[in-house]
Amino acid sequence: MDKKTFDPDLIHAIFKQIWTKRAKERERNQSIDAVDVEVGACTSKKGRSTSANANALKLSSELLQIFISEAVQRAATIAEAEGGREIEATHVERILPQLLLDF
Numbered sequence: 740m741d742k743k744t745f746d747p748d749l750i751h752a753i754f755k756q757i758w759t760k761r762a763k764e765r766e767r768n769q770s771i772d773a774v775d776v777e778v779g780a781c782t783s784k785k786g787r788s789t790s791a792n793a794n795a796l797k798l799s800s801e802l803l804q805i806f807i808s809e810a811v812q813r814a815a816t817i818a819e820a821e822g823g824r825e826i827e828a829t830h831v832e833r834i835l836p837q838l839l840l841d842f
Contacts, residue, residue, distance in 0.1 A: 744804045747796035754799075758789040810838055 791799075813834040814826045823830075 744797075745800040747793065747800050750800045750803065751791065751796050754791060754796075762789075806838075806842055809841075810834065813838060 810831065811826065814830040817830045817833055818824070818826050821830075
């Protein structure tokens with residue numbers, strides 16, 4: 740059974756963009772708060788770059804695919820119960836709280 744999932748390279752690019760953004764925010768906050776900072780090698784975890792191995796990216800891709808499929812199925816059920824044939828934003832808004840609790 741060949742399931743379609745998101746491309747792990749795409750997920751990695753998204754993660755990398757978020758990690759870069761957070762690192763820049765962290766640097767900006769540290770430069771504001773830092774008065775007496777000892778300069779040295781990056782021995783703390785904050786100084787190291789974030790990465791993910793191939794298995795973690797594959798698992799993240801599969802989890803994201805399952806999450807989105809479940810969201811679409813639940814929203815479709817709500818739309819169908821209301822007599823609609825298309826999923827609207829309000830249908831997704833209604834299923835989102837329970838979906839987030841389930842995951």
